[in-house]
Amino acid sequence: MMEKQDKIYVAGHKGLVGSAIYRKLLAEGYTNLVVRTSKELDLRNQASVDEFFASEKPAYVFFAAGTVGGIMANKTYPGNFIFDNVIMIFNALEAARKNQVTKFLYLGSSCIYPKDAPQPIKEDYLLTDKLEETNKPYALAKIAGVELCLSYNKQYGTNNICLMPTNMFGINDNYDSQNSHLVAALIRKFYEAKVNKAPHVMLWGTGTPRREVLSADQLADACLFFMQNYSGNDIINIGSGEDITIKDLAQKIKEISGYEGELQFDATKPDGTMKKQLDVSRASGLGWTSNDTLDEDLEKAYHDFSDNYIQYTTKQ
Template identity: 55%
Template structure:
């Protein structure tokens, strides 16, 4: 990418989009096209067409999406499918129409089958049944990957896709019902500490294994791939390390300084038993994560305190 190229970041105020913007600015990029969701509804096809015709971006980071944890994915199944399909269809198609030089689509590791072999290799996509609790979101993200591949095949568009593992960091969503597991734990333990509660209840058994990547590392990998990768196959982005939900809860508890008990509600769903990405491809390309889990959670907690 040229340092003065016009770069559109869809979703620039979200956790990932804002991290990408910070990373690009730090690397010397200077010309950004930014719109909030109130200024541009990416679900509105005509509005997106007018935006692309007017602004004519050179590069696009598609980080805008409707996201949430297990609870939100289960409840708002139609919204997660329709909204995400609409957003990515409009942005990807208009990027083709306006001759965008390169587009990066951000997917999600939930695209992989629930019982796929671990660690998850890129080739395992569509090899088995999805995890039911987030199937609509996964289907939307799979469609986005395939749409990028199809525009590449039919129109020679340089559209690439990346598959991040579970993300957390600055500007995360700490909604009490709709957040992902790590920000949900930060909020829960903080509130329990402030209110002197005797226990914190964690959904599920605590046994599932998860991988977590700091959002600023995700952003760095995304910019690295925009600068260095032009192939059809999507790329996993992660740390290659995993931790059980119970050990994660204990780590968050320690960082926040909560002294009560942890109780597991096994009547709630666990989700996929294990989800670890194989990051061999990304490592071979020359990128490696920088932020260890404890350090990242400490930064995220400071951001939570600042904004909540």
């Protein structure tokens, strides 16, 4: 069991998921936390990573670092997405092995699964069909990280575990107007429509596709649970266990924002995949399920964005 005084390294503590893990650990009384910004520690630099692990000697690692982005970023910088994400986990995991880290938690992504995987998506569907082309370099990097974690367990007897989260949102999300994901994009659209008194908000497609979303705080709860309660070579999906239509999700955020204009859909634009949901039965069988707090989590994220609008929109 991870004790309150154990030294814990949270990689990627400034990002959406890493900052949620960091907050969760502090809230639960873990105070011996080690963090570094990307400027302080470039995880792509093997010598720097080796020096960090040798000097700090963390007992536990939550690895939420990475180069991330939306479709446009993946399309424009595919080399960066595969190189950065492969070399960061490879450097960190090898340094952790050499310095006898007690346990290492690696966060993958639901994009590792085939584009046309049956729904809901089981962990066993990994590598059974073709990936989505738009983020294939990122997905392959995440798959390589999973394989390295599990291969090290088999060869060296390390204690690495891998969680695959669904679509995330929350505090410290990316609200870039061209590069944000679903919930963040909706939050920004409704906030700016309200401020600018726009008569309507137009969304692509029919609004009927279904998506599963989960707050980063819920994922952080799962990370702590599995760090404390699981060891093994099975990857584990982390999600809400529920999905929602884009129209209903947009309506929830519209109501939270107080925007009084119309919500419209451009049915001439593509809907994309009609359903994307993870099968979370493995996680629930091991003892973790998400709390049904979607409305509360959406409200928290919306008000965090509105209170910090300038900060979020000048990050672009």
